[in-house]
Amino acid sequence: MKHTDIIKSLSLEQKCALLSGGTVFTTRALPGKGIPAITLSDGPNGVRKQAGAADHLGLNPSVPATCFPTSATVANSWDPELGEAVGAAMGEEAAAQGVSVLLGPGLNIKRSPLCGRNFEYFSEDPYLAGKMAAAYVRGIQKNGIAACPKHFAVNSQELRRMASDSIVDERTLREIYLTGFEMVVKEAQPKTIMSAYNLVNGTYANENAHLLMDILRRDWGFDGAVVTDWGGSNDHALGVKNGSTLEMPAPGGDAIRELMKAVQTGKITEADVDARLEELLELVFTTKAAVDAAPGKFDADAHHALARRAAAQSIVLLKNENSLLPLAKGEKVAVIGDFAQTPRYQGAGSSAVNSIKVDSFLDCLAESGLNSVGYAKGFDRQGKPDEALKAEAVLLAKNANVVLLCMGLDEIKESEGIDRADMKLAENQLELLAAVAAANPNVVVLLSAGSSLESDWVKDCKALVYGCLGGQAGAGALVEVLTGAQNPCGKLAETWARSYADTPAKAHFGGDGPTVEYREGLYVGYRYYDTAGVPTAFPFGYGLSYTSFAYSDLKADEKGVTLTVTNTGSCAGAEVVQLYVAKPDAKVFRPVKELKGFTKVQLEAGESKTVTIPLDDKAFRYWNVKTDRWEVEGGSYQLLVGASSADIRLTAAVTVAGTGAPDPYAGKDLAHYRTAQVQNVPDAEFEALLGRPIPENKVHIDRNMTLGEMGHGRSPIGWLAAAVLGTLLRRSIKKGKPDLNILFQYNMPLRALSKMTNGAISMGMVDGIVMELQGFWTIGLVRVIVEAVKNLVLNSRMEERLKNS
Secondary structure, three states: OOOHHHHHOOHHHHHHHOOOOEEEEOOOEEHHHOOOOOOEEOOOOOOOOEEOOOOOOOOOOOOOOOOOOOOHHHHHHHHHHHHHHHHHHHHHHHOOOOOOOEEEEEEOOOOOOOOOHHHOOOOOOOHHHHHHHHHHHHHHHHHEEEEEEEEEEOOOOOOOOOOEEEEEOOHHHHHHHHHHHHHHHHHHOOEEEEEEEOOOOOEEHOOOOHHHHHHHHOOOHHHHHHHHEEEEEEEHHHHHHHHEEEEEOOOOOOHHHHHHHHHOOOOOHHHHHHHHHHHHHHHHHHHHHHHHHOOOOHHHHHHHHHHHHHHHHHEEEEEEEHOOOOOOOOOEEEEEEEHHHHHOOOOOOOOOOOOOOOHHHHHHHOOOOOOEEEEOOOOOOOOOHHHHHHHHHHHHHHHOEEEEEEEEEOOOHHOOOOOOOOOOOOOHEEEEEEEHHHHHHEEEEEEEOOOOOOOOHHHHHOEEOOOOOOOOOOHHHHHHHHOOOOOOOOOOOOOOOOOOOOOHHHHOOOOOEEEEOOOOOOOOOHHHHHHHHOOOEEEEOOOOOOEEEEEEEEEEEOOOOEEEEEOOOOOEEEEEEEEEEEEEOOOOOOOEEEEEEEEEEEEEOOEEEEEEOOOOOOOOOOEEOOEEEEEOEEEEEEEEEEEEEOOEEEEEEEEEEOOOOOOOOOOOOOOOHOOOOOOOOOOHHHHHHHHHOOOOOOOOOOOOEHHHHHHOOOHHHHHHHHHHHHHHHHHHHOOOOOOOHHHHHHEEEOOOHHHHHOOOOOOHHHHHHHHHHHOHHHHHHHHHHHHHHHHHHHHHHHHHHHHHO
């Protein structure tokens, strides 16, 4: 331990105080002991250091910073070097603003396209997510500050996010939901990890010994600090015992007393506290030194240029009928769509950046060399029908050779705190597209959306350019692709299903009750569609170019592949070469193919290059639930090299030595998992996969009942409070402006009242509220009052002692 002397000099109260935040975004300082406070800040796609009153939802103003493309966007570049450059720029801005810990990147798996926060996450595939996230972490930490990859783990929906229980079998947990985090820890050595809000198999992630101690710290060797998500601590003492370092935001004196009592009663030991304190002090001292040594400014213009480059290299060309694109200089174009004037370039919630500047498509188009005949708004952004706007757009379309139609999801569709209701674009946008296409068939759709969409409307356009959420400079990047200044080279990091009905988790996503059953198992994204033979709109890894590429001369062994890639077209371009591993004769069921490597190669017209894609220790392994370890099934494997999961160009067979492990599923009836028909797995079969009974899916009147569920209680006060919250929430959604504060409160468990109020509400007061909801009306209210007075007095005395220490 590096900080033994300091730790020995601290009282138990001081030690416990340091393990929770001092304010919403700072740790607690003890100046008399030489321990400073450090600042943490949201930052998946740009620094969000708040300028005034702090909150965790992006409601109040923040210091201006570069808004880079979201993680969902940059993942489409399949370019870790680009990700590292973006990370380094964000780390530079964070240090310049005095931020020691940047809370990102987010690398949760896109289990369902409806997750409201998918725009913050990289991919449905753990290997791609892990590689991109590791690159971001290396970049952010280059100057000595800390990245904080999140949310660990199995956090895939916003509904009831602080109190939902992810029920998942161990093999799926390890192979799908933990592999990306494993790659980040081992390849990039993050200084912190953020634990998830939710429970995993019955235990909150932040106090889950299996996740934090067995896997993260023991198996992967992580020795940094685990930080709770804001308000994500359930049992602070168990969190400390089981590997969680810092409770945020600022729970106040009650959390300190809780921890002290746990030591005094033997629930945990002082050695547990000291271990977490060692992690915290190392984080504080090293990152504070890095911030103090960093320049107090950064080159905003250079970062804007990087944001534009990142957006341009992440754009995916999904359709280009008759090579309509790129457009020639002087081409007569009409611009239609509200997003052309007011860009949709980032998601809503805690990741929202106060951008230094934001380019608009109309302004960038004026400098493109294209001849614009005018602009029409075309549609109401929030979906309200408007025949006058549509008629104006159709009239304008008739005056141009090509229509540039800017469509997308509005701000309410993709936000922290709320999941999407469907995968559809607004009906008024689809009606406009059909009307414009009838007037002028040369329609190029420029699409702004942070997640996949149902896209049967693609028939009404000749070209589809997917910009995702391109950040503050994304508009200029779109113009570069339209004119050919940038040859599109992005590939989809998630599959686009034909409809939501085709998705594997549809029956067990966003339902009623506290449990979320991951019945689809391993079959997430392309692993499901390719194995079950379900047609898709656009497959994983798909993306067009203005040139073409040929693959040849494949050489392969169990360590990787080497091949030649040739640009067979007439212009320079970049190709993402993808390597999948398959075992057609597998005895242990598995997806038909899985991504295990990729590389991006830049080629001039006619140029050939030899590329090598190595295979690592994750290439052939699977988690064996009988031996409780990684195993390899021996025998013949196919190495599949392609331009997408559905476009395999070259195949080689290799023989791999196995570990001789027994079949973990021998004797079990798992027919749906062997065939990937997992949309409707029977209870008995899911229990066989889990190896235990399915937990009951029932709301209980306890500390973890959410505020939105108080209507299930036995208290008129609770009924009224839940009804008011529900009414306010529905009203804000109907207006097209979701109130993030109400969303957060609606899904917040009662115990979070004591974690999110800076000590104003104690857990004893929460227990009084629970008694009230259980029907003990008078006793409950009396307890709330008594505990409130007690909390006030104890907090005042404690803060005085800490201030003087």
